Amino acid sequence: MKPPTVTEIKTIRQYQEDFQNIVSNYLNSVDLNLLTNTFYQIMKIITIQQFNNFSNFENLKIFLRKIPIHLSYHIGIYFRNLQMFQYKFNILLFRILHWEIDEFISNWLIEFINYYCERGNYQDLLGLLTLKFRNVFLQLFDAKLKLGAFPFIKFVLLGITVSPFLFHLIIKDYYKLLKSLENSKDLQHKKFFKTLLLLINCLIYKFRGFPELYEPFVYFLNKYEKPTERRMKEIWENNSWFKSFDNQSLSKVYDYSENFIEQERSVEGVGLKNLGNTCFINAFIQSLFLLKSFRNELLKLNLSNKKNKNKNNFNPNQIQSENDNDNENENENESDSEGENENINNYYSENNKNIIINQELQKIFAYLLLSKRAAISITPFLEKLPNRYANRTQQDSSEFGIFLLESLNETIRKKYFGGIQEMSIICSECNNITKKKEEFIQLMLPLPQPGSGSGSGSGSESESESKLLSKSKPNKKKIPTIQQLLKELSKPEILDGDDMYFCSKCNKKCVATRKNQITKYPRYLFITLNRFIFNKKTLSIEKNLSEILPEENFQFDKVNLTFSSAIIHSGYSSNSGHYFTYGKNKNWVLFNDSLVKPTSFEKLKSVQKFFSYDTPYIYFYKTNQMIEEEEKKEETNEKVINKDLLNVITRDNQLFLKQIQDQTNKKKLFSTTSLKK
Numbered sequence: 001m002k003p004p005t006v007t008e009i010k011t012i013r014q015y016q017e018d019f020q021n022i023v024s025n026y027l028n029s030v031d032l033n034l035l036t037n038t039f040y041q042i043m044k045i046i047t048i049q050q051f052n053n054f055s056n057f058e059n060l061k062i063f064l065r066k067i068p069i070h071l072s073y074h075i076g077i078y079f080r081n082l083q084m085f086q087y088k089f090n091i092l093l094f095r096i097l098h099w100e101i102d103e104f105i106s107n108w109l110i111e112f113i114n115y116y117c118e119r120g121n122y123q124d125l126l127g128l129l130t131l132k133f134r135n136v137f138l139q140l141f142d143a144k145l146k147l148g149a150f151p152f153i154k155f156v157l158l159g160i161t162v163s164p165f166l167f168h169l170i171i172k173d174y175y176k177l178l179k180s181l182e183n184s185k186d187l188q189h190k191k192f193f194k195t196l197l198l199l200i201n202c203l204i205y206k207f208r209g210f211p212e213l214y215e216p217f218v219y220f221l222n223k224y225e226k227p228t229e230r231r232m233k234e235i236w237e238n239n240s241w242f243k244s245f246d247n248q249s250l251s252k253v254y255d256y257s258e259n260f261i262e263q264e265r266s267v268e269g270v271g272l273k274n275l276g277n278t279c280f281i282n283a284f285i286q287s288l289f290l291l292k293s294f295r296n297e298l299l300k301l302n303l304s305n306k307k308n309k310n311k312n313n314f315n316p317n318q319i320q321s322e323n324d325n326d327n328e329n330e331n332e333n334e335s336d337s338e339g340e341n342e343n344i345n346n347y348y349s350e351n352n353k354n355i356i357i358n359q360e361l362q363k364i365f366a367y368l369l370l371s372k373r374a375a376i377s378i379t380p381f382l383e384k385l386p387n388r389y390a391n392r393t394q395q396d397s398s399e400f401g402i403f404l405l406e407s408l409n410e411t412i413r414k415k416y417f418g419g420i421q422e423m424s425i426i427c428s429e430c431n432n433i434t435k436k437k438e439e440f441i442q443l444m445l446p447l448p449q450p451g452s453g454s455g456s457g458s459g460s461e462s463e464s465e466s467k468l469l470s471k472s473k474p475n476k477k478k479i480p481t482i483q484q485l486l487k488e489l490s491k492p493e494i495l496d497g498d499d500m501y502f503c504s505k506c507n508k509k510c511v512a513t514r515k516n517q518i519t520k521y522p523r524y525l526f527i528t529l530n531r532f533i534f535n536k537k538t539l540s541i542e543k544n545l546s547e548i549l550p551e552e553n554f555q556f557d558k559v560n561l562t563f564s565s566a567i568i569h570s571g572y573s574s575n576s577g578h579y580f581t582y583g584k585n586k587n588w589v590l591f592n593d594s595l596v597k598p599t600s601f602e603k604l605k606s607v608q609k610f611f612s613y614d615t616p617y618i619y620f621y622k623t624n625q626m627i628e629e630e631e632k633k634e635e636t637n638e639k640v641i642n643k644d645l646l647n648v649i650t651r652d653n654q655l656f657l658k659q660i661q662d663q664t665n666k667k668k669l670f671s672t673t674s675l676k677k
Contacts, residue, residue, distance in 0.1 A: 039067050043075075046095055047088040064096075065104040072111040089115075090124050097132040101139060102148035109152045113159075117241055129156065129166060137170045140177055146192060154199060158239035162276055164207035174200060175216050197224055202232045209279070209570035209578025210592060211610050212603065218610045268587070270368045271375035271594035275382065279593055280397035281389065282378070283579035284404065285361070286591040287565040287620050289368050290583045291524050292630045294416045296640045298408075299366060303359045356384045357407045366645045372653045375594035397567055397579045398442070398528040398618055405441050405526070417441040420520035425495070427503040428511045434504075437519070442526045445485040447546045481549045482527065482619060486556050490517055521559050523626040527619040531569070543572050545615060547608050552584075552601060560624035566604060567618035570611065577613070 042063050093112050099105060116125040137153055139145040157167055178200070181193040201221065204214050272282040289295055360381035367376045382390050389400055405417055418439055425434045493514045495501045501512035531544045552563045563584055571577015580592035582604040590599040607614050622630075641649070 035067060036071060038063065039071055042067070043092065047091050061099050061105060064108060065102070067108075069104075069107050069111065072108070072114075075111060075115045086124065090128060093125075093128055094132065097128065097136060100145055100148075101136055101152055102145070103151065104148075106148055106150075106152040110155050113155070113241075130169070133166050134170050134173065137173055141180065143189075147188075150192075150195070155239070157199065157203060158236065159241040161206065161236065161240045163274070164203075164210070167203050167207060168210070168213060171213060175220070178220065197221070198227055198235075201227050202235050205229070205232045206236055207578075208611070209568070209580055209614070210595075211570075211607050211614050212590065212597075212599065215610055265372055265374050266596040268589045268598055269591070269596045270371050270373060271591065271596045272364075272368075273375045273377045274593040275377065275379060276392040277394045278378065278382065278392060279579045280395050280400055281382070282593050283567045283581045283591070284397050284401045284618070285364060285378070286368075286581045286583065287567055287618070288361075288404075289365055290565050290585055291416070291620065291622070292585075293626060294412070294524065295365050295369075297412060297416075298358070298362050299369070299641045299645070301358075301362065302642055302644070303355060303362055353384070354407045354409075357381070357404070358409065360384050361404070362645065363648070366641050366649050367652070369641065370646075370649045370653070372656050374596075394576050396532075397569070401526065401618065402442055413441065414439075416523045417526055418520075419443070419518060419522040419525070422517050422519045424515045424517070425501055426513045426515075427501065427506060428513065430503065430505050430510075432503060432505040441522070442528055443489075443518075444528050444530050445482075445489055446530050447485070447544045447548065448480060449544075479547045479549045481551050481554070482621075483551060483554045483556055485529075485548065490515065490557075518557060521557070521623050523623055523629075524564070525561065525619075525621040525623065527621065529615075529617055529619075531615060531617055532573075541573065543569075543613070543615070545608075545612055548616060550601075550604055550616060550619065560627070561621040562624075562627055563601075564620040564622050566616045566620075568607060568614055569617040570614045572613055579617075582607075 042060050046060055089112075093109075093116075096105065096109060096112070101109070113125065133153075133156065136149055139149040140153065160166060174196075178193070178196055181189050181196070184190060184193065200217065204217065272278075272285060274282065360378075364376070364378060364381055367373070382392075384390075386403075389395060389403070405413055418441060421438050421440050421443075423436045423438070426432070495512045495514055500509040501514075502508070503510045503512070529548060531546075532541050533544055534540075535542050550563065550566055554561055565581055565583035567579055567581050569577055569579055580590065582599060583589050583591060584601075588599045588601060588603075590597050590603070604616075607616070
C-alpha cells in the first residue's frame with residue numbers, strides 16, 4: 001500500500017478541521033445531559049473489544065476534545081456500572097495513549113490516571129505506562145505535538161516519586177531532545193528548552209545515585225543555571241501523586257514496576273528490588289554476597305524450620321572448625337569444635353529473632369546465586385527486621401550492617417568479621433604502658449577535615465545547590481588512599497593539655513602517647529569512612545565530601561588486602577539519599593537495586609568527579625588468608641546450597657517461567673496487534 005501523497009494528507013487534515021468545527025458548534029449548543037450522554041457514548045465506542053474502523057475511532061478524539069473537563073467525575077459513574085469494568089478501562093487508556101496527544105487529550109489522560117489512583121489499581125496503570133509512555137514521550141520531538149503531550153509527560157514523571165523506572169525508560173531520548181533544542185533560535189523552542197532543563201534537574205535531584213546513567217547530562221547541564229534545591233523540593237511536593245499513600249502501597253507499586261520491565265537475570269547477577277527506601281539494605285546485602293567463603297558457609301547451614309521445630313535440633317556440625325592462622329596470640333583464639341557447637345546451639349535457642357533473620361538472609365543469598373529472575377524482593381526479610389529498618393524509611397547503611405552482622409551466629413561472625421584492636425598508652429614520665437584490647441567487626445576511619453586540601457569539602461541538604469550536577473574541581477594536593485587512612489589511625493597521638501592521661505603509677509595526670517594497632521585482622525575487613533560529622537556552629541550533621549582513592553590491592557601491617565566492594569552514598573545526609581554498590585567478583589559489577597550491570601574500577605575511582613555527593617562510604621576488603629581459601633574452594637553453586645533450599649529455588653524458577661508466560665499474554669492483551677484497526 002502506497003503512503004498518502006502531500007495533497008491527500010492536506011485533504012485529510014482539512015476534513016478533520018471541518019469535522020472538528022461541526023462537532024464544536026454542535027456540542028456548544030447542547031445542554032449538560034446531552035453532553036454527558038455523548039461522553040458515555042465515546043467511552044462505549046472506544047472500549048469495544050473488536051474495533052474494525054480505526055478512522056472512526058480517531059474521530060472520537062475530536063468529540064472527546066470538546067467535552068468539558070469538569071465532566072470528568074462521570075468517569076467513575078460510567079465505569080463502575082460496567083461488567084469487566086477494569087478490563088474495559090485498561091482498553092480505554094491504552095487506545096487513548098495510542099493517539100497523538102494534544103493539550104485537551106493530555107488533560108483527559110490525567111483525569112483517567114487520577115481515577116486509577118482513586119481505585120488503587122497501580123499495577124495495570126504501570127503496565128500500560130510501561131508499554132506506551134516512551135511512544136508518548138517521542139511526540140515531544142514533533143513541533144506540533146510537544147506542547148500538548150508535555151503536560152501529561154510532566155504529570156507522570158513528577159507523580160511517580162517512588163520509582164525512577166519510567167524516567168530511566170526515556171532518559172536517552174530526553175538527552176537527544178535537549179540536544180535537538182539547544183541551539184534553536186525559535187522563541188517557543190527556547191521556552192520549552194528551559195522547561196525541559198528544569199524538569200531534568202528535578203528528576204536527577206530526586207532519583208540521585210545513578211551516575212553511570214546520568215553521566216551524559218553532567219557537562220551538558222553545567223552550561224546552564226541550576227534551580228535551587230528549595231525550588232526543586234517544592235516542585236516535587238506539589239506534583240507527587242503518592243504522598244498520601246502508605247509505604248506498603250508504595251512497595252507494591254515499586255515491586256510491580258520493576259518486575260514488569262525486566263524479566264531475565266543479567267549475566268552479572270541478580271538485583272534486589274527497592275521496596276521504598278530499602279536501598280541501604282540492598283547495598284549492604286550485595287556487598288555481603290560477594291564475600292564468597294562467608295556466603296557459602298551460611299548457605300550450607302541447615303536453618304529449616306521444618307527439620308528444626310526445636311531450635312536445639314539445629315545441626316551444629318554444619319559449621320566447620322578451622323585452625324586460626326591469624327597473627328593473634330594462639331591462647332586467645334583457640335576454641336575446639338565442641339565449644340563452637342555449643343555456642344551455636346545456645347545462640348539459636350535463645351535468639352529466635354536472630355535465627356529467623358539468618359534464615360531470610362540465607363534465602364536471599366540462595367536466590368542471588370541461582371534465581372532466574374532479574375531482581376528479587378526482600379519483603380520476607382524486611383518483615384523480620386526491627387521497626388526501625390522495616391518501616392521503609394531511609395537509614396544509615398553502616399549502622400544497618402552492624403546490626404545485621406551482630407544478628408549472625410557468633411561463631412560465624414567472629415570467624416569472618418571479628419578483629420582485635422589494641423590501644424596502648426605510654427606515660428611520658430615513667431614509661432609505664434597500659435594496654436587495652438577490643439574486639440571489632442567494623443573499623444571506622446576518620447577523614448581529612450574539610451578544607452585541608454583533599455576532597456571536596458563538606459555539604460548539607462540546605463546548601464551546595466551548585467554542586468548538585470557539578471564536576472568536582474581537581475585538587476592540587478594528592479587524594480589520600482584507604483591505606484593512608486589506616487596509617488593515620490595507627491599513628492601515635494600525644495595526649496596533653498585537657499586530654500592528659502591519668503597515670504596510676506605516677507598517681508597524677510601526665511602527658512602520654514596513645515597508639516592504636518590492629519593485632520588481629522578479620523578475614524573480611526569492614527571499613528566505614530566517618531563522613532557524617534556534627535557541626536557545633538550550625539548544630540547539624542554535615543557530610544564530609546572529601547575524596548578518598550580506593551585501591552584494588554595493598555599491603556598494610558604485613559597483611560595483603562584485596563578489594564571486594566564499595567558502598568556509595570549519594571546525598572548529603574546518612575538518613576536520606578541513595579546507596580548502591582560497586583563490587584568485584586571475577587568481574588567488576590554495579591549493583592544499584594534492581595539494576596545490575598558491568599562496570600570497571602575506573603568508574604568507581606571517578607564516581608565523585610561527576611557528582612560531588614556520590615561518595616564511597618563503606619568498603620569490604622579480603623585479607624590474604626581469605627583469598628587463599630577462596631581460590632582453593634571452587635564448588636558449584638548447587639553443591640553450596642542445602643537440599644531444602646535448593647528445592648525452594650528450583651520451584652520458584654519454575655514459577656517464574658510461568659509468570660513470564662502470563663506476563664507475555666497480558667502484554668498481548670494490550671498490544672497494538674490485538675486492536676483491530
